[in-house]
Amino acid sequence: MNYLEPLPEGCPPDEATEISVPWEVFRLVRTNPPSRDDFRSQRAEKPDAVFRVSECQARGLSVFTERSDSERALKLPRLRGRVICRLRLKSGVGRIQQTGPPSHHTWWPLAAYDILADSGVETV
Amino acid sequence: MNTIRHTATLFYYDGPQVFEARDEIGGHYVAVMVEPQGGLDRYLVAGIAPERLRQFRAGLLDLRSLLTERAVADWFLALAPAGLNVPPELQMADGSLADSPFLPDAGFVLHDRVAEDLALREARARNNLVLELAVEPPEAVEEHRIRVGTLVGLLNHVQMLVKHAYGAALRDLALSTRRAIDRSNAHLLDVVIPATGGSFRVVLEAAKSPDLLGQNELARALERVDALFDKVANPELAADVLRANRGHLAGAYLRLLRFLIQHKTGLRYSWAGPTFATQRNRSISEGEAAPLVSLLSGVSNLSSESVYLEGTLEEADVTKRTWRIATADGKYSGEVKQGGPSLEGLKLGDAYKFSCIEEIEAQEGAGREQRTLYLIEHRPV
Numbered sequence: 001m002n003y004l005e006p007l008p009e010g011c012p013p014d015e016a017t018e019i020s021v022p023w024e025v026f027r028l029v030r031t032n033p034p035s036r037d038d039f040r041s042q043r044a045e046k047p048d049a050v051f052r053v054s055e056c057q058a059r060g061l062s063v064f065t066e067r068s069d070s071e072r073a074l075k076l077p078r079l080r081g082r083v084i085c086r087l088r089l090k091s092g093v094g095r096i097q098q099t100g101p102p103s104h105h106t107w108w109p110l111a112a113y114d115i116l117a118d119s120g121v122e123t124v
Numbered sequence: 125m126n127t128i129r130h131t132a133t134l135f136y137y138d139g140p141q142v143f144e145a146r147d148e149i150g151g152h153y154v155a156v157m158v159e160p161q162g163g164l165d166r167y168l169v170a171g172i173a174p175e176r177l178r179q180f181r182a183g184l185l186d187l188r189s190l191l192t193e194r195a196v197a198d199w200f201l202a203l204a205p206a207g208l209n210v211p212p213e214l215q216m217a218d219g220s221l222a223d224s225p226f227l228p229d230a231g232f233v234l235h236d237r238v239a240e241d242l243a244l245r246e247a248r249a250r251n252n253l254v255l256e257l258a259v260e261p262p263e264a265v266e267e268h269r270i271r272v273g274t275l276v277g278l279l280n281h282v283q284m285l286v287k288h289a290y291g292a293a294l295r296d297l298a299l300s301t302r303r304a305i306d307r308s309n310a311h312l313l314d315v316v317i318p319a320t321g322g323s324f325r326v327v328l329e330a331a332k333s334p335d336l337l338g339q340n341e342l343a344r345a346l347e348r349v350d351a352l353f354d355k356v357a358n359p360e361l362a363a364d365v366l367r368a369n370r371g372h373l374a375g376a377y378l379r380l381l382r383f384l385i386q387h388k389t390g391l392r393y394s395w396a397g398p399t400f401a402t403q404r405n406r407s408i409s410e411g412e413a414a415p416l417v418s419l420l421s422g423v424s425n426l427s428s429e430s431v432y433l434e435g436t437l438e439e440a441d442v443t444k445r446t447w448r449i450a451t452a453d454g455k456y457s458g459e460v461k462q463g464g465p466s467l468e469g470l471k472l473g474d475a476y477k478f479s480c481i482e483e484i485e486a487q488e489g490a491g492r493e494q495r496t497l498y499l500i501e502h503r504p505v
Contacts, residue, residue, distance in 0.1 A: 010300030028137070042138055049165075050207030052130060052140065054304065062138045075187075075229035076141050077168070078157040099339070100136045100399060 002111040003059075003094065005041055011056030012108045016097035023089040023096065025063035025105065026070040028082040032123045038085070039115050057099065060106035063087070067124070069103045088120035127211035128153050128169060128202065132251050132333060134181065134234060139165070140208065142187065144177060144251075147214075152177050154190060155212075158226045161203060168226045169200040169214055181398070182249040183235030187228045192221060199224075243394035244403040246317070246327060253330040253340040255313060255395040257282060261324065261387050270324040274387045279315065279326065281380040282393075284493065287311045288373040289352075290345035308332075310341035334398065346395050346404070352377050353406035359416045366420060375427025375484055378420055381413045428481040431497060434505060437476050440467040447499060449478055458497030465502055475505040 003012075029038035042051060043058045051058045064070045070084045089096075094109040109115060128145035134154075135142040145153040152174050155167040170191050172180075179185040191199075199221040202212035221227065239245040247254040259278060263269045290311040294302055312331035334340040352369065355361035366374045384391055390410045396403035408416075420426060435451035445460040447467060458480055460467060470476065479501040485494045 010298065010304055013304075014298050014301050045138075050209050052133075052208045053136075056304075062136070072232060073135075073137050073141070075232040076135070076137075076156065077226050077228055078141060078159065079137065080229065104136060104399075 004039075004109045004111050004113070005044060005059045007059055007108065008055045011054075011059070012095040012097065013056065016095040016106075016108065018095055019089055019093050020091050022091065023065070025065055025087050025089060025096075025107065026067050026124075027061065027063045027085050027087060028070060028073060028079055029085040029123070030082055032083045034083075034085050034116065034121055034123065036116065039109070057106060060099075060108045063096075063105050063107050064103045065105055066103035083123045086120075086122050086124045087115070090118065093118075126200075126214045128155070128214060129211045130155075130208040134251070143208070144172075144181075145169070154180070154187075155202065156187065156191070156226070156228060158201075165204045165207075167202045167204065167212065168217075168221075168224070169202050169212075170194065170221065171196060171198065178249045181234060181251050182239070182245060183233050185233070186230060187232040188230045191227060197221070201226075239396075239403075241394065241396070241403045242327070244396040244400060246329075247396040247398045247400065247403070250316070250329055251398045252334055253342050253346075253395065253397045254316075255282075255328045255346065255393060256325060257328070258325045258392040259384075259387075259389045261389040264324040268324060271387075274389075275324075275326070277383055277387070278391075279328075281376070281383050282328075283311075283313055285349060285373070285376040285380050286313065286342070286345045288371075288376045289348035290342070292369060292371065292373045293344035293348045305341060307341065311345055313342070339399070340397055343397055348373065350404055350406055353408055356408045356412045356416060359412075359419045362416050363419050363423065366426065367423065370426055371429040372427065372482075372484055374420075378417065378427060381408070381417045381420075384408070384413050385410060385417060425481070428483045431480045431482045433478040433480065433497075435475065437470055437472055437474055440470045440472065442467050447478075449476065456497060458499055460499045464499055467499075470502065476502050477505055478502050 031038060039061060041059045041061055067084065073079050074082060093113045094107060096105050096107045099106040126147055128147050130143050130145050133140040133143045139157065141157045143155050145155055147153065152172050153169050154172050154177065155169045158166050158168050160166050172190060172194065176185065176190055180187065180190045199217050200214040201217050202214050204212045235248060239248055243254050243256040261270055261274050263271055309332050313328040314331045315326060316329045317327035330340050330342045352365060355365055366377065388410060390408055390413065392407040394403045394405045433449050433451050433456055435449045438450050439448035445467065446457065448455060448457045478499055480497045480499050482495055482497050
């Protein structure tokens with residue numbers, strides 16, 4: 001499968017769930033309406049950076065499955081001013097894995113998937 | 125110039141937004157990501173008293189209060205030009221932190237709900253996986269008391285069960301995933317709080333800290349252990365689960381159950397990681413353990429594992445029925461059981477494939493396991 005970004009071997013990990021039923025997730029975006037730049041991984045944003053997370057993690061997108069966690073994150077200085085964007089992920093859009101506090105997940109979207117056109121993207 | 129070393133990520137979103145750190149002399153700090161400077165990640169950093177940090181991790185204190193209500197006024201900004209793998213240098217910041225635009229808004233707490241259960245509370249406060257054990261041996265009826273031998277045996281059996289559960293969980297992963305995991309000491313537990321009221325309870329913490337996302341390798345093992353305890357009320361179903369986990373894990377579980385029966389106690393345990401919403405609880409009573417052990421004792425080869433070796437035969441003693449083979453992974457010695465294949469005719473220095481079963485015998489009190497390989501088939505390569 002081709003993912004939005006080139007991934008290292010073994011990524012996404014076995015534990016990541018193939019999205020086969022609709023998922024509602026929330027991402028913090030910089031612009032309203034969101035643009036493609038709002039869906040770039042850490043690695044895409046900082047090609048030469050050294051991350052303490054795995055390369056696989058760095059090439060995925062952070063999302064929350066609980067809106068309340070998104071609202072909480074907006075209290076942080078680096079995320080203040082961002083907008084909460086709800087996405088309705090359809091079956092076959094990639095893989096997802098819980099990777100943090102209760103609702104933090106990492107999503108690895110497939111390359112063929114047009115996030116802005118097909119995810120029912122709306123800021124909330 | 126003072127530097128800090130990242131020790132644990134407390135909140136992650138497209139990078140560590142909040143993390144805790146230590147300086148060269150063990151001082152505790154909290155760092156919060158702020159606007160970058162020159163394209164480099166930048167953090168607000170402040171020294172924090174350990175007890176206040178514990179309260180923040182447990183969800184009892186919000187981040188703004190943690191940063192502003194401190195005994196010292198100093199605060200810092202730190203750039204992370206090479207990520208957090210290189211300890212960032214602290215630059216003293218001017219002015220009062222309370223007036224700084226870098227402060228988070230009020231109300232940022234790590235957990236929405238205060239944990240009421242002990243394992244979850246401790247997991248959050250320690251920012252690590254915590255396992256709480258409770259047993260009720262006869263001596264604990266009147267007070268918080270347990271025989272030394274019972275405690276040592278219990279801890280040893282639980283550690284062995286977790287060790288084999290971790291091994292079994294890893295075997296189910298793809299090779300590429302296994303290679304990506306740092307498995308060193310991942311199965312080890314430390315005793316951290318040896319006393320709470322009621323029955324005799326012991327609280328253990330993962331010897332290894334969780335990863336940057338708050339996840340601990342030990343959770344793989346405890347999920348396996350949970351599966352073993354899921355059906356204990358129904359011995360037939362429980363036996364099926366154990367058959368599916370045939371091998372050293374089943375053996376360790378069976379030895380733990382026999383130990384509980386011998387010491388006239390059941391076992392309750394709870395565990396949680398720092399990011400869990402609820403803790404996981406499982407138990408087995410003495411009354412549930414006895415029929416299960418009785419049923420399982422009749423299942424042959426439940427606790428042995430198949431091992432395949434390929435290498436050069438270095439030693440074969442037909443009389444003593446012992447052998448040694450050198451493989452690419454190292455040298456292995458073993459025995460041949462009565463009724464097993466003969467070693468006669470094998471040539472030292474030739475290459476063979478050995479099919480063996482490995483059996484483990486626990487050395488009571490010593491905290492060790494004696495592993496023995498028994499040859500069941502051999503053929504030349």
